[in-house]
Amino acid sequence: MLPCRFLTCAIAACFVIAMPQAQVALAQPAKPVSFINDVAPILKENCFACHDAKKKSGKFDMTSFEKLLAGGVNGEPIVPGKPEASEFHGLMVSADQRRMPPRDKGEAVPKEQAAIVAQWIKEGAKLDAGMDAKADLVKELRIRFKPPVPPKEYPFPAIVNALAFTPDNKQLVVGGHHELTVWDFATGKLVKRIYTRSERAYGLAFLPDGKLAVAGGRPGQEGDVRIYDIEAKGKDQDGVEILDGVNDKKVLVKHLFDVEDSVLCLAVSADGKILAAGGCDRAVRVFDLSEGLEKAKLDQVVENHADWVLGVAIIADGKYLLTAGRDKTAKVWDLKGKDSVVTFPEHQNIVYGVAGKADGSAGFSVGADRQIRTWKPNGEGKQVRAVGGHGNEVFKIVMNPKQPMLATSSADKTVRLWNADNLAAGKTLSGLNDFVYAVCFSPEGDLVAGGSYDGGVVVWKVSDGSTVKAFNASPGYVAKTDPTPPKK
């Protein structure tokens, strides 16, 4: 199974607890309760799982205001002005066996939240002025979401899910919490912070013109791919440059797409003309960037996996799209012929990552079975070789851009190097103290970086495995921890 800590559970790292709007309403009783700002978020959290357009438990879909008032099999559940006569509220606070959410299915709605719903009904169960009663509430809530401004100093470390060296080989971009952070890795100094709408970055790739493509999301809420100019001018905050990638159009240069859940992986072809991104909606969206960012267009949506797409790579001059799936397979899609050409089933467990040789002669995949497996992208999905070595699940595999070398990262807290021609084991790189979710090579291929669950980042030299720098990439958190990992 997918370890809970991977991708889904935000608890430990999600420290910026957005103050529920509902509490704000309570603190200001004079202001009437807003349906969309105060009530809808409560319904989304407690009810939509069973009462949306898909599930409709009791034939009751509450994801639009109109449908909410209409109710289910028993008819209108809300009597405006009368919370005590409204089944809708009654079921939330019911002490009887029949409660909502059903007793065996979830916790009761917190008292303060039920009180807000009661107050809203008492005030007439009105919709906010200017809103369409037919509007999809999930979408309306998503539009209204305002990303929090990242704190100057993180009280807790943020998971590192993605890393990328800058094209000049001098800095490292790290996915933070609603931001990207840029580090001078020779000194371990934070130089730049780029605020993002996305809570987490899961995939980073520089385009040939130096712009940075970022795949990310907010677990279970939204996902997107946006492109940033991290060289744009920012504001100084105590020696660190702050770029507003949420609102500043000079920083956020392109918004390629967004979807209802996280986008988990991203790849750009060697010539920068194709960008592919996949995620929780099981699809990989492939964009044609050959006429520049301005004219970027969606070329195809590849729905080739039965579950989340966890990894992507583009090889053979844009001919092959390699994908890794939670459905326990690695696959090859012919981007030109628009056809599925290989399904590789040997992992028999979650496949987290894929990579391939640039010339298209070999594909590689890693997963929960702890194996690195290689196969032919143009063959029949037959395994050529498999090797073990990692002591736990393997999350990512990346190809060195300058030499036949692979790097893998694992839940065993290490990054390992491999010969891409024969899968002979190279160096095992240690220094990280938790699951290593992210790994990448520098553009020159001389350095490799790993990032872990506890915010740790280490940069190693490929040639001898020596550590260039180890630091915690959660801003301000550095001061409270020992940046050098304990020596064993």
Ligand code: HEC
């Ligand atoms: C885990 C699933 C689940 C969740 C979560 C859930 N419900 Fe239900 N709900 C049901 C099922 C199943 C029924 C139909 C059986 C019944 O009426 O008891 C139902 C029926 C209802 C009905 C009656 C509809 C009708 O016309 O018969 C109302 C009202 C209702 N739910 C309100 C809520 C509210 C409000 C919430 C959130 C606070 C909520 N439910 C959360 C499963 C759920």
